[in-house]
Amino acid sequence: MSDLKFPTIEQELNLKKLELAALLEITKAINNNLPEEALYKIFHFTLLAQLNIRTLSLFLIDEEWECKLCFGTEHNFREIGLPEEIAELREITSLADLNIDKRWLDFETVIPIIHNGRILAFVMIGNVHAYYTTLGALSFVQTLSNIILVAMENRRLERHRLTQEAMRKEIEIAREVQNMLFPKSLPNNLDVAIHATYIPHSSIGGDYYDFIPIDQDQFLFCVADVSGKGVPASLLMSNFQAGLRTILRQTNDLHTIVSELNDLIYRNAIAEKFITCFLGIYNRKTREMSYVNAGHNASILLYENTSYKLLEDGCTMLGIFDQLPFLTVTKVQVPPNSFVFSYTDGLTEVFNKEDDEFGLENTIKFLQCCRFVSSRNIHTQLLQEINSYNSSTSFSDDITLLSCRFK
Structure with missing residues (x-):
C-alpha cells in the first residue's frame, strides 16, 4: 500500500484544467451548430489533445450498431460488429473481464452512454494516461461523451420532427386537394x-x-x-x-x-x-x-x-x-x-x-x-x-x- 502513488494537488489541478478545456471545446462545437461529422472530429481531437486518450472507438445505435469513430487501433472496427457481450453492458467495464474476441483488447475500457434510460452509444478507450484508469476520470469521459452525443441525438430528433411536420403539411394539402375533387x-x-x-x-x-x-x-x-x-x-x-x-x-x-x-x-x-x-x-x-x-x-x-x-x-x-x-x-x-x-x-x-x-x-x-x-x-x-x-x-x-x- 505504501508504494501506491497518488496524484499531487498540482497534478490534480492540471487534470481538472484539461477536463475544463475539453468541456469548453465540446460545448463551443455544439453551440456553433456544426454538422455531425465535424462534431465527431472535434470529439476525437479533444480527447486526444486535451485528455491524451490515444485509442478510441465510438459505436452508435441506429437500426444496428455502427462504428462512427475509430483511431489509434490496430484493427479497423468500422468493419467489425459490436459483440453482444458489450451491447448488454450498462456500467463502465474493463474489456479484459469480458469473454470476447482478442481484437477488442486494442481497448482497455468500455463506457456506455445512457440517456433517459436508453443506451445511445458505447465509447471504448485505451492507451491512456494513468489517471484515466480511475473511476472518477472515466466518469468524466462518460459525461463528456454524453453531452455531445445527446446533443447529436436531439438534433436528429429535431430533424425527424421537421420532416414529420413537412409530411403533415403535405398530407393536409393533399387532403384539401382531394376534398376539392x-x-x-x-x-x-x-x-x-x-x-x-x-x-x-x-x-x-x-x-x-x-x-x-x-x-x-x-x-x-x-x-x-x-x-x-x-x-x-x-x-x-x-x-x-x-x-x-x-x-x-x-x-x-x-x-x-x-x-x-x-x-x-x-x-x-x-x-x-x-x-x-x-x-x-x-x-x-x-x-x-x-x-x-x-x-x-x-x-x-x-x-x-x-x-x-x-x-x-x-x-x-x-x-x-x-x-x-x-x-x-x-x-x-x-x-x-x-x-x-x-x-x-x-x-x-x-x-x-x-x-x-x-x-x-x-x-x-x-x-x-x-x-x-x-x-x-x-x-x-x-x-x-x-x-x-x-x-x-x-x-x-x-x-x-x-x-x-x-x-
Whole structure:
C-alpha cells in the first residue's frame, strides 16, 4: 500500500484544467451548430489533445450498431460488429473481464452512454494516461461523451420532427386537394337521385367519385380507384379529374373520353400506378345509359322486380398501355324505378373470421332486400353490414359508394 502513488494537488489541478478545456471545446462545437461529422472530429481531437486518450472507438445505435469513430487501433472496427457481450453492458467495464474476441483488447475500457434510460452509444478507450484508469476520470469521459452525443441525438430528433411536420403539411394539402375533387352537391330531382359515401382508409385515399352535368338532358357519373394511397395517388386522381372535365367540355363520346384519359394517365402516372374506373352517361329523354367499365368492379343495375344486370363491359384499367388493346362502349336501357350501384373494391374485399370474402353476391343480396330504402339509408346499413362481417378492427382499403336512383 505504501508504494501506491497518488496524484499531487498540482497534478490534480492540471487534470481538472484539461477536463475544463475539453468541456469548453465540446460545448463551443455544439453551440456553433456544426454538422455531425465535424462534431465527431472535434470529439476525437479533444480527447486526444486535451485528455491524451490515444485509442478510441465510438459505436452508435441506429437500426444496428455502427462504428462512427475509430483511431489509434490496430484493427479497423468500422468493419467489425459490436459483440453482444458489450451491447448488454450498462456500467463502465474493463474489456479484459469480458469473454470476447482478442481484437477488442486494442481497448482497455468500455463506457456506455445512457440517456433517459436508453443506451445511445458505447465509447471504448485505451492507451491512456494513468489517471484515466480511475473511476472518477472515466466518469468524466462518460459525461463528456454524453453531452455531445445527446446533443447529436436531439438534433436528429429535431430533424425527424421537421420532416414529420413537412409530411403533415403535405398530407393536409393533399387532403384539401382531394376534398376539392368531390362534387359540392348531387342531384335529387324528378329524374334521378344520386347519393355518395366516401370512407378513406388513411388520411389520403385513392378513391374518387364525380357527377358532371353535360347538357339539359345528359350527365356523367363516375367512380374511380387509383392503385396505391397517399400523396402520389391523390395527385394522379386530381390529374384524372381535371382531364375528365376538360375532355368532357370538348366531347361527350365515351370512346374518345376513355381513350384520352388512358393517354393522360399513361403519361403522368409514376411508380407503375394505374386507375380503374366506371363511367356512365345517362340521357334523361331516351332513358339510355352508355357506360365503360375500365377494369373496375362491375356496377349493379337493379331493376324494380329485383332482377339485376352487371355492368362489366369496357376495357382494361387505365394507364397500363399507351393505347388500350380493346375498348367497348355499351348502352343499356334504364326503366323507371331502376337503381345503379357503383362502388370500389374496399366494399367487397372484406373478410370474416373464416377468411370468406363479403363479395359481390352478398352485396347484391343486400341491395335486393333493401331495394326501396332511401339511398342514404342503404349506404348506412350496408356499411354496418360489412363492419359486422369484418374480422379486422378496421377496413384495409378506402370505400366509395355511389347510388343512382332513376325515377
